[in-house]
Amino acid sequence: MRPVYVIGTCDTKEAELRYAAERVRAAGAEALLVDISTTPSAASADVTPETVARHHPQGADAVLGHADRGRAVSAMAEALAQFLLSREDIGAVLGLGGGGNTSMVTQAMRALPVGVPKLMVSTMASGNVAPYVGPSDIMMMHAVADIAGLNAITRTVIGNAAHAAAGMALNAVPEAAGGKRAVGLTMFGVTTSAVTQLRHLLEGDCECFVFHATGTGGQCMEKLIDSGLITAALDLTTTEVADHLVGGVLACTEDRFGAVIRRRIPWVGSVGALDMVNFGARDTVPPQFEGRKLYVHNPQVTLMRTTPGENAAFAHWIIERVNRMEGPVRFLLPLRGVSAIDQPGKPFHDPEADEALFAAIRAAWVPAPHRRLIEIDAHINDPAFAEAAVHAFRDITRGA
Known part of the structure; x- marks a missing residue:
């Protein structure tokens, strides 16, 4: 079974990301938690920031330890794209976050081929999403309330997104016959x-x-x-x-x-x-x-x-x-x-x-x-x- 890659910054959104992974598993799919924090994170994720950062063309040092958050976020986005492209077991990608997370995760999503399921739960999703989606098939889902703690609203929205991602991972679309x-x-x-x-x-x-x-x-x-x-x-x-x-x-x-x-x-x-x-x-x-x-x-x-x-x-x-x-x-x-x-x-x-x-x-x-x-x-x-x-x-x- 190809897992759902649940991606976000565990230094600020660990509880929400773990809840998403839990709901993916409850829906019958496997989940892989990927931490893309650019500041020190004590979370025990399936994939650590250091692992992702090593996929940057200039290595992990180009990503981690920057005093300039903007540079660190840009570098982590590039590293995440290369990390995802190196994987052959992606069932779906599920991202959660605000502006910074949305920018990082959707940049990596855009690098993936059309057809790989991609769902981004974002506080930015009720505005102009063209810069995030581009020519790709990214599904943007509005978070409604900020992803800053679990409550009745965030549990429902994140849970629905997790179930949708699990469904896409579990049900591959059959290739059309005909060979044209x-x-x-x-x-x-x-x-x-x-x-x-x-x-x-x-x-x-x-x-x-x-x-x-x-x-x-x-x-x-x-x-x-x-x-x-x-x-x-x-x-x-x-x-x-x-x-x-x-x-x-x-x-x-x-x-x-x-x-x-x-x-x-x-x-x-x-x-x-x-x-x-x-x-x-x-x-x-x-x-x-x-x-x-x-x-x-x-x-x-x-x-x-x-x-x-x-x-x-x-x-x-x-x-x-x-x-x-x-x-x-x-x-x-x-x-x-x-x-x-x-x-x-x-x-x-x-x-x-x-x-x-x-x-x-x-x-x-x-x-x-x-x-x-x-x-x-x-x-x-x-x-x-x-x-x-x-x-x-x-x-x-x-x-x-």
């Missing part, structure tokens, strides 16, 4: 037509997972790639890069494309929706962009047309990463436009800006036997482009 290849596709409203065509062309032998390119969407796809749950990608909508470099609200992180580099999966990429940067309502557009070409997509979304100089910067940022991909790669350029509003008669039609993007990609591209740049004389939403993308995908996944 799991493929990630990135889509935005202005590339929906392209991705819909791709899904119809692939659905016979692939299981398609579509991710909305909203910053978090790209992170979620790459988290699943890192977790081994997506084994190929048609990453046609890379618009998150534009927001990242220009300052839009749907930005990727510096690690965009990192999972593809690490996992070496078959990857077909393109430049979908790089003609735009996203902001909120019209009055939220930063003052420095007044005078730029803006398009009110709806009352909550305002799009800004990208310039030739910005497009060249996007190209260099993307292709620097594509050139590091060692798996089979095809990168497609739709020469007649990159979004539904970038074609003749549409508000973002700008051949000069598009050509700056394409020219910079050509200039930065480093050819390799496994990596090809393909130019398509079609718009990204044209059937010809979808057919070319599927042909490229079949080419690099044949026999894989």
Whole structure:
């Protein structure tokens, strides 16, 4: 039986953590108490802070004994992530705590693959939990009362969380039958037509997972790639890069494309929706962009047309990463436009800006036997482009 790892700081929350472990065992699962205290703790945990700290890349001394609590907490979070990644017997992870504990435990939870059960009981769970959850499948449960002593409220909340974690550890989700290849596709409203065509062309032998390119969407796809749950990608909508470099609200992180580099999966990429940067309502557009070409997509979304100089910067940022991909790669350029509003008669039609993007990609591209740049004389939403993308995908996944 794989145990539930009950994690927290025993120097401040030993009674609550032991109660959680007790309820896990009462529900029929095994429990392993992991102490991540950064100050001396007299608790007798199954896994001591010293054991966790030794998993830090610079050793235990980088974690324990810091006078600066912030540095100690950050180092313990990194050590805990490495500790959990080293374990092969995790049935579920259950964390309890306030701000510091939540930060440490959820950072480690985010390092685990999607599918490993993760439940965090936290005083922070009724606010914005995006910084804690990120692209992972962490369940946040509001503690209601602070986890500072056992009482009628904390016993009930912690007990419910412990029973939930035990249930997840005891009942693994059966793998789906069928054996279809799991493929990630990135889509935005202005590339929906392209991705819909791709899904119809692939659905016979692939299981398609579509991710909305909203910053978090790209992170979620790459988290699943890192977790081994997506084994190929048609990453046609890379618009998150534009927001990242220009300052839009749907930005990727510096690690965009990192999972593809690490996992070496078959990857077909393109430049979908790089003609735009996203902001909120019209009055939220930063003052420095007044005078730029803006398009009110709806009352909550305002799009800004990208310039030739910005497009060249996007190209260099993307292709620097594509050139590091060692798996089979095809990168497609739709020469007649990159979004539904970038074609003749549409508000973002700008051949000069598009050509700056394409020219910079050509200039930065480093050819390799496994990596090809393909130019398509079609718009990204044209059937010809979808057919070319599927042909490229079949080419690099044949026999894989």
